[in-house]
Amino acid sequence: MPASPSLLRHLLHDGLVTAAFCCAIALALTLGGHGRWDVQLAYSLAIGLPSWLIIEAGRFALSGGSNRWPRGWRGVLLVLAGSGCGLVLGTLAGDAYSGHAQPLWRSPWLPSTLVITLLAAAAISFFFHSRAQAQQLALQAAQAQRDAAQARLALLQAQLEPHMLFNTLANLRVLIATDAPRAQAMLDHLIDYLRATLGASRATPLHPLREEFARLADYLALIAVRMGPRLRFSLDLPAPLAPLPVPALVLQPLVENAIRHGLEPCVEGGTVRVQARLLEGGARLQLTVHDSGAGLGSAPQPTEGGTHFGLSQVRERLATLYGAAGTLELAPGAQGGTLATVTLPLQTP
Known part of the structure; x- marks a missing residue:
């Protein structure tokens, strides 16, 4: 089934937010003396975007295509799985860009990279989760307002119809006698x-x-x-x-x-x-x-x-x-x- 335009806009928006978040991490690492800006940006984007895509795909699969986030251990496991896969794929892509040939498990930066990846994935997942909750609450509030307005209209109309009927019956009563x-x-x-x-x-x-x-x-x-x-x-x-x-x-x-x-x-x-x-x-x-x-x-x-x-x-x-x-x-x-x-x-x- 082809993706709807609204879904594509949603993915594009969240992808741009994730990319901006990755750029901020790369800038912080560069200012902290961890290497050149372009290398840090390559690692950050290569780790962050796949992590986001895996988490987003898993979220849609677990929620049946809705905008809700999975609750409990499934949500935590999804973030961990997405972060781990993104770390492996992103490190390989970053190494290819920078020319670094040392295996991932021997890298002295593995512990700090893992911590940064997990914290970043958790932070941006929490951001998207909070936004989804706010949107859901707004939709529920709008639906409640529509339901209340519909009930009020039904009440007003139910009051209006007997009013007309009673007036007509009163006139009919006079005509019956005359x-x-x-x-x-x-x-x-x-x-x-x-x-x-x-x-x-x-x-x-x-x-x-x-x-x-x-x-x-x-x-x-x-x-x-x-x-x-x-x-x-x-x-x-x-x-x-x-x-x-x-x-x-x-x-x-x-x-x-x-x-x-x-x-x-x-x-x-x-x-x-x-x-x-x-x-x-x-x-x-x-x-x-x-x-x-x-x-x-x-x-x-x-x-x-x-x-x-x-x-x-x-x-x-x-x-x-x-x-x-x-x-x-x-x-x-x-x-x-x-x-x-x-x-x-x-x-x-």
């Missing part, structure tokens, strides 16, 4: 909406924008049964934006808020317009919900039976997914009513 045929039609729409929404929306925190608009069309059709001609709406989704990923159920709470606090207080009802467009040359997505209703200034204050729960949930989900880059803003509409604007980056969180 208009049974419309109540039946509303119940049919509710069943279709729940069948299409609940399972799909829990599958992932993000889904294509076209699915968000499709669920929104189902919801507005459901509410139109109750409000009749008092509710008018339009959905504007340009085709190129349809596959863009957005949080599930990010628009429905805004539309619900627009109807409940904007249109329902008005006898004549009004219009809800939902639009999607790109900002900053395509770097950010903007979703707007504009109603022609009562407006922010004349909207009733939230009470126990009618809070702005959905808005707070949308804000929390945007903050969890995108941090400060995901925002929800409410402002008076240019021609009356209220404008809710969601802005979020296009990259996957």
Whole structure:
């Protein structure tokens, strides 16, 4: 199996670190009066690089190709074996470079060379081991943060869906007593909406924008049964934006808020317009919900039976997914009513 580019980059980086470490040892030996710089460098590189390669190959073999280091006696034995093999191979190569013909076991420098090799191999192995542990801990911390964010998103969404359902059931209860045929039609729409929404929306925190608009069309059709001609709406989704990923159920709470606090207080009802467009040359997505209703200034204050729960949930989900880059803003509409604007980056969180 060919080596992956990431593995090759890893080996190249660690090889350069090992070579730099060998250069430092050669410089120290030269300054200590043990011979010429080029000879010490030849011995140091010839011993250090094979030792590192043997230890690295053994580490990958013992860990099954992962970045973990073997624990206990296996790690110690691997360092000793790599150092011994590197010492033999490196001494032969260094002797060939320097012209030294004396056998290794008769060399007066053997004890000091052996000690230096073992200490250097242990030091650089400890460095690589500590770095691998730090990387593993960082990966575990990042995974824990992702898991916590996923759990929080699931909790927020689980809170949001019953909120919408309870509001709809309360409206359905009123219709049952006053208009049974419309109540039946509303119940049919509710069943279709729940069948299409609940399972799909829990599958992932993000889904294509076209699915968000499709669920929104189902919801507005459901509410139109109750409000009749008092509710008018339009959905504007340009085709190129349809596959863009957005949080599930990010628009429905805004539309619900627009109807409940904007249109329902008005006898004549009004219009809800939902639009999607790109900002900053395509770097950010903007979703707007504009109603022609009562407006922010004349909207009733939230009470126990009618809070702005959905808005707070949308804000929390945007903050969890995108941090400060995901925002929800409410402002008076240019021609009356209220404008809710969601802005979020296009990259996957």
